[in-house]
Amino acid sequence: MNPYVTIVVIILSKIVLKKVEIALAYIRKKYTIKNDIKAYKFLIDEFNISMGEAQKWIDKKRVYLGGEILNAKNFVLKGKVEVIFFDPQSSGLKPIFETEDFAVFDKPSGVLVHPNKLSCEHSLNDDIKSLFGKDANVVHRIDKETSGLVLVSKYKKSEVKLKKLFEDRRVRKEYLALIDGSINKDLTINAKLKANLSDSLIRIKSHINADGQEAITAIEPLIYLADIDKTIIKAIPKTGRTHQIRVHMFHVKHKIVGDPIYGLNEFDVDKFLCGMMSVKERLELTGANRLMLHADFLSFQYDGKEYNIKSKMNFEELCSEYSSCG
Numbered sequence: 001m002n003p004y005v006t007i008v009v010i011i012l013s014k015i016v017l018k019k020v021e022i023a024l025a026y027i028r029k030k031y032t033i034k035n036d037i038k039a040y041k042f043l044i045d046e047f048n049i050s051m052g053e054a055q056k057w058i059d060k061k062r063v064y065l066g067g068e069i070l071n072a073k074n075f076v077l078k079g080k081v082e083v084i085f086f087d088p089q090s091s092g093l094k095p096i097f098e099t100e101d102f103a104v105f106d107k108p109s110g111v112l113v114h115p116n117k118l119s120c121e122h123s124l125n126d127d128i129k130s131l132f133g134k135d136a137n138v139v140h141r142i143d144k145e146t147s148g149l150v151l152v153s154k155y156k157k158s159e160v161k162l163k164k165l166f167e168d169r170r171v172r173k174e175y176l177a178l179i180d181g182s183i184n185k186d187l188t189i190n191a192k193l194k195a196n197l198s199d200s201l202i203r204i205k206s207h208i209n210a211d212g213q214e215a216i217t218a219i220e221p222l223i224y225l226a227d228i229d230k231t232i233i234k235a236i237p238k239t240g241r242t243h244q245i246r247v248h249m250f251h252v253k254h255k256i257v258g259d260p261i262y263g264l265n266e267f268d269v270d271k272f273l274c275g276m277m278s279v280k281e282r283l284e285l286t287g288a289n290r291l292m293l294h295a296d297f298l299s300f301q302y303d304g305k306e307y308n309i310k311s312k313m314n315f316e317e318l319c320s321e322y323s324s325c326g
């Protein structure tokens with residue numbers, strides 16, 4: 001594929017066309033259709049997708065006729081047609097573990113699991129679809145800033161089975177984190193979480209709230225770094241709430257180093273989310289230029305076989321780098 005492609009960039013809710021040298025995952029392709037054809041039939045034939053998938057593309061406003069958004073699958077196409085579609089571009093990231101049905105990736109910090117907007121340059125989803133095809137999918141998510149293990153199904157059938165394991169809490173997940181201060185004994189944090197509170201200026205934030213969902217995290221201290229007064233811990237979430245470990249550690253006054261959301265004031269959080277915070281400023285405000293949270297271990301049974309998968313990253317070594325900078 002030619003890297004010089006016409007793409008769609010969403011800026012302040014306006015669509016503008018721009019030439020760039022990086023091939024983004026979502027591209028916009030133009031067609032001139034001479035003979036009448038129903039929209040769903042055109043999409044099925046051109047992109048080798050199902051009727052249901054064709055309807056999704058139309059529902060997500062990815063098909064245009066004469067510059068206007070199409071909103072019905074039975075609409076007859078003729079003339080100038082444009083389609084926005086996902087064209088995965090691999091970054092070269094490979095799984096660290098693989099079976100016939102699933103694979104496990106060791107995701108770097110800073111990489112989204114799924115594209116969050118049409119202008120997203122790259123996500124883990126690109127590598128997954130490039131390697132295993134359009135039916136491959138992420139079974140669970142970790143934050144963009146969190147590094148570590150992500151379980152991926154290769155087929156729809158294995159996706160259903162693996163997601164059921166997570167729903168039934170039959171997957172053990174262990175995280176490593178570098179946190180402020182000293183923790184010298186095991187503890188269990190049991191504090192309900194609720195997202196999108198009406199009085200919260202930052203919409204993605206989760207909050208401790210008595211009316212929220214059950215959230216339990218077990219904490220085990222591993223190494224205390226006395227020179228910077230920080231502790232490397234193991235965190236084992238018993239539930240799977242948004243930002244659970246991050247919120248719980250902030251709640252007990254031991255926030256995760258490098259967290260640009262929990263522990264900063266609303267102005268600085270907004271500045272970070274808008275991409276206006278420099279690396280130097282973030283380092284000064286949070287103690288690291290990435291969230292020091294890592295998905296280190298997954299354990300589960302699948303089709304009668306037990307799997308225990310550990311990350312290849314040396315998290316202790318990463319923490320020592322920030323210790324020497326402190």
